[in-house]
Amino acid sequence: MKHLTILVPDGKNNLSSIIGAYQLWMKANEYWKQKGKQTLYKIELAGISENIEFNDGLFTVKPHTNIINLKETDLIIIPSLDHNYENTISNNEPLIQWLSDQYQKGSEIASICTGAFLLAASGLLNGKSCSTHWIVADSFRNMFPEINLQADKLITDENGLYTNGGAYSFLNLMLYLIEKKYDRETAIYCAKVFQIEVDRQSQSSFLIFKGQKQHTDEVVKAAQTYIEDNLQEKISAEQLSYRFAVGRRQFDRRFIKATGNTPLEYLQRVKIESAKRTFESSNKSINEVMYEVGYSDVKSFREVFRKITGMSPLEYKNRYNKTAVV
Template sequence: MATASAWMAERHAEGVTLCSVCAGAFVLAETGLIDDRRATTHWAFAEALAERFPVVDVATHQMVIDDGDIVTAGGILAWTDLGLTLVAKFLGDGVMLATARFLLIDPPRRDQPSYGTFLPKFDHGDAEILAVQHHIHARCAEAQSIAEWSQLAGMTDRTFLRRFAKATGARPTEYLQQVRIMKARNALELTNQSIDQIGWSIGYADPSAFRKIFHRTTGLNPWDYRQRFGISRGKGQPEGGR
């Protein structure tokens, strides 16, 4: 990796625009050229990249980040987004759009959240926190509180909050929300339940609140998410379920 990064640094010094796709951001980060700069990678590698190179501003909500002399792209298939971004950069938007039409692909995508998946940590070694996680996953539709979780873990609220965040990387309320949205995604992808029914089934009595939280988490409203990722593509969806 050191040889590759050294070669890239040499090309950059010659005026070459450097690019990375997916895990290629790790090699790019080895050059030191994205220190204190924004860069993206696949959402599943974001935490590892940030831990290994803490001076890099990892921004995985974006599919492509054009920082002038350096361009980074997200997942492995984001090379199409990167390629079209470079075409637009050097040849203009008109040529880029013509290229996209010829290749039968969409213009460059700008975000990643709708493709990301919640990956809870269970191998952190904290047995008390693990028990709370299992409780949250099993009863995510029920009303839950910090006090209830703290009691289950046998800790004070303050100790519980600190240990939960250390073990999982998230606050308990955020974790619960991620679990609920994960289950909502699955239902939207695999069932024909109405959107309101799905919201109710995971603990959101207010359909409007569910839609807002889902959009904030995924970047899409539930209807658009189902249209993009659902097996049935939303066919037969009751009008009231939108």
């Protein structure tokens, strides 16, 4: 029998990701047995303390075992954390070292949402791709610049390390792993029991783009402000570099270093974010919104919108517009 470890780190974590992961894998085991097969995984909660409190003491979790008792395990799941990442990392140094040791022994590791911060602190993600909740993307990049953060991705899978986007999208990561470790039939069964939409690949439609401004490059900040204040204008990267008296190549390098986006990507994201908000709250047509954010060609607007959100402008409007929902 293989072994699955769901971690319960010290500190404030999100209980839902622990319970949800546990229930899904227990259901997968149950269905596996119903098909006449032996239980595939022994599932245990493990931590470094006997009891961990959640929601200001409203709930308490008592892990099955301490990590020191687990010499080897096949798959480790790191739950979502609260937003005090530095404290959580400092409070869980033995657990972080244990993660590194287990990976060297052949364990696979999956992080849920902001659990990526704990996995990143182990150094195992250095030079690799990773996802986490879009709302903490800037903080993650600042803390771990050596990791290739892909905040639009719902799931990443690289060398036995798995990460996923935010909040309850961890259910999709669990289904992904269940299909990988059991089979497609078992994953579909679990999806139907828990009523989870299968095969989601992106969290792009949920992303609210605010722009990375936690940097000290005043020229780039001025360029960002100019872009955001002139949505209806057709602005090029050449115009921006000329306006702020910086050579084009140097301007691009500084912009990417400061924001994580090229000037063109930033332009597109700001415009599409404005279009999304308009679609959500008004009855304006696709063309009206397109013109408001500086596009004159509907094909180009549609292509950029789909690239950033994963759906067409009409699909987005039909899904999120308050009138359409009613």
